[in-house]
Amino acid sequence: MKVFTEKEVMMTYHMSDAIQDIENLFQNMDDVSQTSRVVIPTGEGAKSMLYMPCIHFGKQQGIIKITSITPENPQHNRPTTQANIVITDLKTGEHVASMDGSYLTRLRTGALSGIATKYMSRPDSKTLGMIGTGGMAYEQLLGNLEVRPIEKVLLYNRTSEKAHAFKARIADKHPSIEFEVVSTVTELVRQSDIINCQTQSTSPVFNANDIQSGTHINGIGSYRPEMKEMDNRLFPTASQIVFDDLEGVKEEAGEFIEADKQGLFSFDHHDDDLKGVSLNGKIQRNNEDITIFKCVGAAHFDLAVALGTWEKFNKNHN
The missing domain is CATH 3.40.50.720 (NAD(P)-binding Rossmann-like Domain)
Incomplete structure (x- = not known):
């Protein structure tokens, strides 16, 4: 399994990529399968763990994003939300990559607003x-x-x-x-x-x-x-x-x-x-x-940006 830090993801994958990959996924949603996210409260207020799985049958790849929300973290100079995304090759069952998902979560959410603004404003x-x-x-x-x-x-x-x-x-x-x-x-x-x-x-x-x-x-x-x-x-x-x-x-x-x-x-x-x-x-x-x-x-938005990032990593290193 290859492991990519937030810095490596940020250097490789950008807002224009995220908007393009999400809009491309909209054209192929019949290939996508996902279940409801699992949210487990871990304390007071918003403190919780989230698990979001999604599969792309066309690309034969799947992801699960694991997110922690810890509202008191900023008091200790740590981020409130932290995430990690694991990518699985469905043909072999191998977990091929793990990448920091905090930036990708922020990026895909910004991309969704960008897409909405593009067509609605x-x-x-x-x-x-x-x-x-x-x-x-x-x-x-x-x-x-x-x-x-x-x-x-x-x-x-x-x-x-x-x-x-x-x-x-x-x-x-x-x-x-x-x-x-x-x-x-x-x-x-x-x-x-x-x-x-x-x-x-x-x-x-x-x-x-x-x-x-x-x-x-x-x-x-x-x-x-x-x-x-x-x-x-x-x-x-x-x-x-x-x-x-x-x-x-x-x-x-x-x-x-x-x-x-x-x-x-x-x-x-x-x-x-x-x-x-x-x-x-x-x-x-x-x-x-x-x-x-x-x-x-x-989860399918996370799928779009995670697989997009993985594809760029592979293209850049081949």
Whole structure:
């Protein structure tokens, strides 16, 4: 078995690769088989272990991603989420590779937002608002930059020092973009063409009444029923709501679970998913429409980026 560190993965596999590989997988989903993720709580709050298996029969390869979530880790200068992905050759049963999955998880999640932004936001969107500047934020930024001509990025974090630290870390990497830390979410929301939410909040991080016509929103932070980062009063006014994985959203996305119970939204009358949007190549929207993408993650997205990384490793070393 070959073992690849996060640094090696980061040097080999990038956002453009992830977006391409996920969209390619959408065209071959009949070859993919997966089961529901297994989540085992290991302590208070979000502390847990996650196990996500998936198989690609066409490529005769399978993966399992093992993820640990340890919310108190940042206090000890360790990441909250850590992951590892094992790749298996189905022909021989050999476990051929193990790679750090933390970066790949961030990358595939950013790629999903990027794909949603590519098809659902206004093509001339230039201002990106980012609510939450934690561990998932940078790849969310990269996903949007890959598909839209972003000129300005507004940053908000509940702890403003973290937003300033994020800006200091990334501004030099993107000298053509203006980065600004704002003091209120309202200021961010009213100026943004695209809004990205990546928080673990249990209450809405923005007010639905502040959302401007024509805005596209990516919600990627709430992945447990008690988490609700988007204001679900916005849902009835959205022209299009798209999920990465409908069954996952039904079980995990708190704002949509609550909205379904309150009659603001109905799972029974909803089947729009990112695969359909990608295969269609566009959605029907005008410049005033509000669009929403909700992501909770699924194993086949990890399959796409893990096998893509493995293929690049093999190509580069042959």
